[in-house]
Amino acid sequence: MFSRLRESFAHTPRTLRLVWRSSPRGSVALGLLTVAAALLPLAVAYAGKRIMDAVVEGSAAATLRWVLFELAAIGAQALAQRGLGLVRSLLGARLGLDINGMILEKALSLELRHFEDPEFYDQLSRARGEAATRPLSVVSETFQLLQNAITLAGYVVLLFHWSSLAVLLLLLAAVPATVAEVRYSSAAFRMRNVRSPEGRLLKYLEHVLANDGHAKEVKAFGIGRALLERFRSLGESFYEEDKKLSVRRAGWGYALSLLGTSAFYGCYAVMALAAAARRLSLGELVLYVVAFRQGQQAFQAILTALGGMYEDNLYMSNLFKYLDIPVEAPALLSAMPGSDKEGIVFEDVGFRYPGAEKWALRHVNLHIKSNESLALVGHNGAGKTTFIKLLSRLYEPTEGRILLDGRDLRSWEPEALRRRIGVVFQDFNQYQLKMRDNVGLGSVEHLRDEARMLRAVERGGAGELLAGLPRGLETQLGRAFRDGTQLSGGQWQKIALARAFMREEADILVLDEPTAALDAEAEHVVFERFRALSRDRTSILISHRFPTVRMADRIVVIEGGSLLEEGTHDMLVARGGRYAELFALQAKGYL
The missing domain is CATH 1.20.1560.10 (ABC transporter type 1, transmembrane domain)
Structure with a gap:
């Protein structure tokens, strides 16, 4: 008692x-x-x-x-x-x-x-x-x-x-x-x-x-x-x-x-x-x-x-x-030796999800040069999205390290790092908010910059969608609240792309299956625009569609958490390996 x-x-x-x-x-x-x-x-x-x-x-x-x-x-x-x-x-x-x-x-x-x-x-x-x-x-x-x-x-x-x-x-x-x-x-x-x-x-x-x-x-x-x-x-x-x-x-x-x-x-x-x-x-x-x-x-x-x-x-x-859940302060490593390589460098990177025995990625060594366009290819669960999470520092590597412009990602201030990266995930959010918020949240500090917002809308391919909304940027999206406008999956996807393009200062653009809900014509338009906008930026693309993948300067095939092949589209097809196999399987669907 x-x-x-x-x-x-x-x-x-x-x-x-x-x-x-x-x-x-x-x-x-x-x-x-x-x-x-x-x-x-x-x-x-x-x-x-x-x-x-x-x-x-x-x-x-x-x-x-x-x-x-x-x-x-x-x-x-x-x-x-x-x-x-x-x-x-x-x-x-x-x-x-x-x-x-x-x-x-x-x-x-x-x-x-x-x-x-x-x-x-x-x-x-x-x-x-x-x-x-x-x-x-x-x-x-x-x-x-x-x-x-x-x-x-x-x-x-x-x-x-x-x-x-x-x-x-x-x-x-x-x-x-x-x-x-x-x-x-x-x-x-x-x-x-x-x-x-x-x-x-x-x-x-x-x-x-x-x-x-x-x-x-x-x-x-x-x-x-x-x-x-x-x-x-x-x-x-x-x-x-x-x-x-x-x-x-x-x-x-x-x-x-x-x-x-x-x-x-x-x-x-x-x-x-x-x-x-x-x-x-x-x-x-x-x-x-x-x-x-x-x-x-x-x-x-x-x-x-x-x-x-x-x-x-x-x-x-x-x-x-x-x-009282302990939160580890981001470790800022200033004394670790860097690298003379510009761009992004994965050095023997391995990652295992908490509580899991299987490695999601293991022994990944990769150099992505500044302003290079890279495509990641592989079946679902191969480790492609995990690769992006590590690059965005949503997770820390279990082993190895990742460098950006010669500095370990852990030596970067998290906010400074994320300002450099514009990313659209496959499972992007559909915010039950106004069109203005759905786009502007891509760069909160520019939420009231309408000129920037309109540029992002055009770059994301959502200009026609915006023109058709009853109240323009003030239109409530989704059905959760009164007078909301419901959108198709493809329309939501264009808004997610526009949200990423709000980060005009970002010099690294990442698209993780961003066009899965778009038709072939709309996808082609988006990637042509993405290609033009990423000319002076590093771009990383994950896609299952090979007409899109072949636009990249270099293609990396991930299988079972490891890098299996890398090269241009023509090189990988000529090699007759896993990439050529996947390309041939998809090509059959168009015959």
């Missing part, structure tokens, strides 16, 4: 600091109103005694005076409670916004490997689960603890005048119910943590069934009913687990609360008999009954607050564990 009480406060100091940073004024207001709400019930109880005594004495003036005093105290108590409700509401809204901002800011600081790890998503899900409510709950429980402790201290002083044994009974009778509450709070927390993966699956099934990106296939294959049944089955299992725990929690809570009720009425009977025997005045009877009842409730509230704080701290541990 005591170890769990210590756990109840484990994360409270850090949570209180977090709340203070979020709203100092709100925190002060909450503290002052809590003290007022703690003292006013004592004033009301004392006023009730004085009213009874004045009535017994037959003093009309004193009776009226104390009735007015009690009315003022009740009014102040109501005002304090209203104020507490208002402050908690505003503080909760402020805190929820700030904490979700912290969670997202932390996500921005994490590496790509975190987002490819299922355990990280479980951790993120647990952190976000009740991030908007639990911190405020910790603060509310802490102040409620303070409020009830002050109130209880006042009632204890009053009751000691009558019986110290009654005070002991008051305290002991509420303990069993609180112990049970702490136990079930712990069980509820463990249950929810354990089923985090299934909880994410439930949300994913809901997303698939109610998202426009999945609607076509769900309907075309008639899989909606099967997924809905899986959703319901998983949801029902969650419901049954929650119901069993809630029923046991409520049952034990009720049974053990009867101890406190029995203790109250036992003392009530003793006090009533004492008043009947004229050992207590009517005013004292009223005061002690109120003190005992309210004191018992205050102590029960203290123990309940401790149980609540224990549960809240368990959930706060999820948030703080997420926020």
Whole structure:
């Protein structure tokens, strides 16, 4: 029990600091109103005694005076409670916004490997689960603890005048119910943590069934009913687990609360008999009954607050564990020997994804000269996109190193490096935002530079698309929001290309299967334009279409994570190796 009480406060100091940073004024207001709400019930109880005594004495003036005093105290108590409700509401809204901002800011600081790890998503899900409510709950429980402790201290002083044994009974009778509450709070927390993966699956099934990106296939294959049944089955299992725990929690809570009720009425009977025997005045009877009842409730509230704080701290541990995920500062290597080669150099580079035994790339040695056009060819899973991730420094090599203009990539400031690279990935994003944002996000610092944006649109081949949009750059894209314009896959792809071309200063252009959704004519236009725009730049192209690949100055074939062949199109065809084999297979499709 005591170890769990210590756990109840484990994360409270850090949570209180977090709340203070979020709203100092709100925190002060909450503290002052809590003290007022703690003292006013004592004033009301004392006023009730004085009213009874004045009535017994037959003093009309004193009776009226104390009735007015009690009315003022009740009014102040109501005002304090209203104020507490208002402050908690505003503080909760402020805190929820700030904490979700912290969670997202932390996500921005994490590496790509975190987002490819299922355990990280479980951790993120647990952190976000009740991030908007639990911190405020910790603060509310802490102040409620303070409020009830002050109130209880006042009632204890009053009751000691009558019986110290009654005070002991008051305290002991509420303990069993609180112990049970702490136990079930712990069980509820463990249950929810354990089923985090299934909880994410439930949300994913809901997303698939109610998202426009999945609607076509769900309907075309008639899989909606099967997924809905899986959703319901998983949801029902969650419901049954929650119901069993809630029923046991409520049952034990009720049974053990009867101890406190029995203790109250036992003392009530003793006090009533004492008043009947004229050992207590009517005013004292009223005061002690109120003190005992309210004191018992205050102590029960203290123990309940401790149980609540224990549960809240368990959930706060999820948030703080997420926020404390170690982030390695990018290593800036200035003392390592460089290279006299300009351009990009892969020196015996190998990479293995976290937790994987198989190498995605191994013993890669390659020199891409400045302003050279390079094409990467290979089947899916050969390591082409991994090559681009390493070049973009989304991952660090497991072994070997990559140099840019003679310097190890790890010696470059990440932002400076990324400003030099314009990249379009195969799985590019379709932002449910305005056309202006979809293009401008390619270079955030130039988000308001409309001339640059229009140039990027033309270079990406989206000029005709822009001309047909109802509100031009201000057109909302996608169906997620009102008045949105839905686009085809090819149109989205042109916007992704335009986004990459926003980086006019980038001297390295990377296209990872960027035209998969375009028809042959549109693809030819894009690559002719890309070829012209990359004349004074280094360009790296991944494509399965050989008419496009043959435009490159040099072609590299990747097989099983290793560089198998390299040369021009004519050289590789004449060699009769893997490239020639793949070229011949694709050529057959056009015969």
